[in-house]
Amino acid sequence: MDSIADMGGTQAWGPAQVPTDEPPFAEPWEGRSFALTVLTMGRISGRNLDAFRHALGRLHPIDYLVDGYYGRWLNAAELMLTDSRILAPGAVDARARRNRGEDVTEPPFPEPSRPDYKPTAAGSLREIDRDPVFAAGDAVRTKDMHPEGPTKLSGYLRRRSGTVTAIRPPHVLPDTHAVFEGENPQHVYTVGFSSTELWGPDAEPFTVHADLFESYLAKIPESEADQ
CATH class of the missing domain: 1.10.472.20 (Nitrile hydratase, beta subunit)
Structure with missing residues (x-):
């Protein structure tokens, strides 16, 4: 939304x-x-x-x-x-x-x-039994998402290309947790985006880093990333 x-x-x-x-x-x-x-x-x-x-x-x-x-x-x-x-x-x-x-x-x-509320004092980090899909250095592109419910993928980051710079601990997915459709924990990645990728060639040059959930990302094929 x-x-x-x-x-x-x-x-x-x-x-x-x-x-x-x-x-x-x-x-x-x-x-x-x-x-x-x-x-x-x-x-x-x-x-x-x-x-x-x-x-x-x-x-x-x-x-x-x-x-x-x-x-x-x-x-x-x-x-x-x-x-x-x-x-x-x-x-x-x-x-x-x-x-x-x-x-x-x-x-x-x-x-x-009322929903069946469960205290969150233990925090939102989780352990999951699957390996991360992406690795540091991977070229990725954010998805074009416009769900009816909540999403933590900011509008200005959608449909943008960046590079994974770090893998973070798995985290409860707020998109489903907010509407009581399960925790659905996912791997989280820090992705670096060029300012010119986000705001065009006239932007002041710097890198924006964002922590993004795995379901927000798609890998860019090597042939396309090298272009």
Whole structure:
């Protein structure tokens, strides 16, 4: 799924503003949003960290940009609670309007339908019984992927050629883990891409390294790689 959260490599956003002496939370509500989201993620909604990231990616683009960092967290927490039928759609908005004195009927509480949450404190690294498909030095090309569900293959890296520079430990595949279709652990590879491959011949010369799952990659035949 292509979402507003996939902003890497895009242009026209202006320079990043880096505040100095930034407190952990600029406003008290941000700290409460952080705590509420962490609590919601596992204990209440039954959702995991990958599902939380998927919720962020499903937010309305305007809300994603306007509500700020912890506003996105709060909106994602509400979405996870709605996904698990802890809250009915529109329940938060209705309660807020009632608190402002409006005559609003709140939707009834639904019958919860929570996933079978398993704590992820042990981390996301796994051992698998198959050898890596690729080796350091292999020329690879990323696939042209536009799945309906989540993917960690950024848009600006798709259909691009690079070179495997390292093999990383196998890792749970977020694409399926986020929607509770299994962990599906895969080998992960660090792939180096030329800046000109990503942004054209006028780009400043440097190398971009990205850690990518095995299913995102295809090997470039030696005859084609030598051209």
